[in-house]
Amino acid sequence: MESFGVHNLSLRDIAAEIGVSHTAPYRHFPKKMDLLLAITALGFKELRDTLREAWEISEEPSEKLKKSGENYIRLAWRNPRRTELMFSGEVIPEGPIPIDLAKYGEEAYYELFRVVQYGQEKGVFQKEINTDAMAMTVWSSVHGFAVLNERYIKSEDPAVRERVEMQMSLLLTLVIDGIRTL
Incomplete structure (x- = not known):
């Protein structure tokens, strides 16, 4: 693909x-749609697993969230067409959403949600902001960055790739600072 x-x-x-x-x-x-549904489910499973790995990196919520963001972005860069498929809305089953697709999608989101919730419980991230809204804001930020920069990270020019890596670090710092307790 x-x-x-x-x-x-x-x-x-x-x-x-x-x-x-x-x-x-x-x-x-x-049918082709059956294959696309399976690819999408596996994409969400891999996303869940890579976000779950970030949980283990540290007890510090900010470090967990930074690693979650990095893992998300790098996975999207490794599989840009699959990422596009996962979020494009083009994969629409004729019947109900397959159980594995729904399960892996929800579990992937939960991995990010629980990092945000953990940060709120530890007093590191703002408690006044709804956890779901905060998690979706983080998700949207890292997803948008990954999609917008996918072609640049594959540049032949090392300076371009280095700039994108620096911008990724800056994005994650700004996102984390934006939700940090005041």
Whole structure:
């Protein structure tokens, strides 16, 4: 998908790339949408896992949140088309949302939510702000930065990549300072 893009992805191309018969993928994914739903679910699972890793880094809420932001951004940069798929609204099941997709999406959000909540409980982040609103603001900030800078982090110019890394650090500092207890 990262090579072809979401719109050009076909089960036949996937079969050719992995060296199986062109009908083999259809045994697992009767329609392209079924494959896209599975890719999206796995994306949220990996996001959940990478945010969960950040929880272990420190007892300090600000460090946990900084690492969560870094992990989110780097994961999005490694998988830009999948990230686009996860948040574009293009993956719409014909019936109810598959259980694993809903579960992993909620769990990914919860990993960020619990860092913010922990920071509020420890008195590091402002308690006056609704936890959900604060977590969504953080999520939106890091997601927006990741998407806006995805093409620059892959630049051949080391100075450009270094600038993007510095800007990521600045963004996370500003976000954390913005929610810190006054």
